[in-house]
Amino acid sequence: MATNAIAVSPRTLGFGYYTRIFRKETQYEFVKMLRTKAYSLSVVGFPVMFYLLFGTSNRHNMFARYLMPSYSCMGVVSACLFGIGMGIAMERAQGWLELKQASPMPRLAYLGAKMISCAAFALIIVAALLTLGITLGGVSLTAVEGLKLAGVILAGSVPFTAMGLLVALLVPANAGPGIINLIYLPMSFASGFWMPVKYLPHWLQVIVPALPTYHLGQIALSIFGYAEPGSMLIHWEALAGFTLLMLGAAWIIFTRSEARS
């Protein structure tokens, strides 16, 4: 026994070992988020509530249809910013993240589990909004439109996971909810999630292309024919650029804090 304790024989842990960690980590992360009512109820509840207020009251006109993709975008942004940003910031402040880092758990499993869980919440939001749109909003849509929207929202979880990471590193845990609301609510409004960008004040329309939410919104709206004229490619490029910018900034801050610790 004592001799075993001296040196770890270099052995490669198999694919099965890593798959199991990823599976368990994701499973429990999702269960944890679901049970944390402050998260699950607000992230799913807000888009649903707003759709019940503004979507169903515009039954049979364009807004019942318009608000499905736009509130879906709002949903994925809040699911990622609160889930990743708040989630990591809190677990970091409480020392829980450190205990996980001291274990053999790969860092990617932690991040991957959070990202997949947030994306799952985003898909739940899409499903809820589509259901409400069809039943109470009187919207008719094809299965392809619905699947396309789900795909776009899933892709949209990537840039906002990256943003959530940066938020987790920058924002103190106790100030988290307030600051995230301050970031995402104005961004949602300015990006046409509540009404088309062309109805917004002119000065807002000028700065709106700088917001990642605007580009995601345009891609999602294009599925239903509500995007502003122009190629979608530039919006995908903007989101890709934004993702790299967020990851780069997060990486720099993370390595700096590692060097200091």
Added chain:
Amino acid sequence: MSATAVLTPTVPAAVPAALHAANRPVAKLHSVTKRYGQTTALDNFSLELHPGEVVALLGPNGAGKTTAVRLLLGLISPNAGSVRVLGRDPRDADARTRIGAMLQVSRVPEMLRVREHIDLFRSYYPNPLPAAEVIRIAKLDGIAGKMFGQLSGGQKQRVLFGLAICGNPDLIFLDEPTVGMDIETRRALWDEVRALSAAGKTVLLTTHYLEEADMLANRIVVINKGKLLCEGTSAEIKHRVSGRRIRCITQLDPEFLRTLPSVSDVQQDREAMVILAERPEEVVRTMLVRDATLHGLEVSAAALEDAFLALTSEQ
């Protein structure tokens, strides 16, 4: 005194390699210095853990105990010196599959059940203990189905202990393990630490409870302000403070008491004065003459606590 004194004893060639290996340290901090900004948390500090040992790292708050543990876990890296664990760099993820840790965690995700936390942590290790075994050892029967958020402070500590042993580790770090536990649970945890040691595991525990170090450790390492003060068995450390302990309520000035012959330390303990002296009779005689109000007099053998106070206040 120096930790390096115990390093690699000469072993005759005839001794099997396994025995030789048993004397090599499982974990080692070698002349480590760690600074956080302006503060020096550890200053040229060395520590070795040998197979099967229970070592207590004892010191007041801010002494550098947790920093030593975090270095050994590879959570931080030193400014100077080297850290080796199980023969490799602790930042190496592979080494971590043989290590368990109980850290000071202010909150654990509360919306997972105890059983779920254990199931998750078990999945991190290639050869984990069965879940039922973890529940039995950490005394979690009855609360395994509860959400973490519903547990009392002592129960939470027990869960954290359970997570530390999930992977059936050879080397276990316990950072202030019994904080928040009542006496009964604390004693139960001590029994578990002894059982780990009996099973050949190596344990490093940090504590500021002297009793805990005294009860559990084969070897106590006393640190303060990032520096090694002394190390040895609890008997050896007590021996460093020869003489006896006088406790009484007196109006005499502590500065004056320090000047009395054979007095090595004077401490105020609430309303009472605690004096360590080689020749307590002389000291008591003088005190009784000088202070007619003196009362509550006790003279006893020096305890580990006195040794500790004397050692840490010498600095």
